[in-house]
Amino acid sequence: MASDKERYRTDEKYREAIKRNRRERYRQDKAKSLRTISTKDVHKHAQQRVLKVDHPLGGGGCVAWEVPCLSTKEMGQVLGYDHTTMSRWQREGLFPKPIYEKASGPGRMYSVAQAHRIVQVMQHHHKTHQYLYTKDTHTIEQLQKAFNEGTEEDKTKTS
Secondary structure, three states: OHHHHHHHHOOOHHHHHHHHHHHHHHHHHHHHOOOOOHHHHHHOOOOEEEEEEEEOOOOOOOOOOOOOEEHHHHHHHOOOOOOHHHHHHHHOOOOOOOEEOOOOOOEEEEHHHHHHHHHHHHHHOOOOOOOOOOOOOHHHHHHHHHHHHHHHHHHHHHH
């Protein structure tokens, strides 16, 4: 009788069954962790960083100030997803891209206000879904709306 490794290498049906089981276990584990996300996690991951933000009064200049914010990786940790998943969702238009830039070094950041609103939408989404797909148009619209409201909240705090 062939070893499991040999069978995995040669038997395509066996290999697909193993992969399917692994994916299902991964999704179940993710579902358990996703249902426990909270807005408290946002503050745990947020760090003070200098952000370069367009001045709300116009004039085309930028003003830099320290504000708690999260990177894409930290946002993924709060939501229970890998940062590569978050980046892919951003590229595919499923998840809003962060708009604030760090003043030093590359990278874009979510403000705490944006993160709070996004977490609230994702909490509601995770009550019925484990993952975010293109067919989840209502959630995608709600994410964009929440993101924009968080951006507006940031602007009113700085004026």
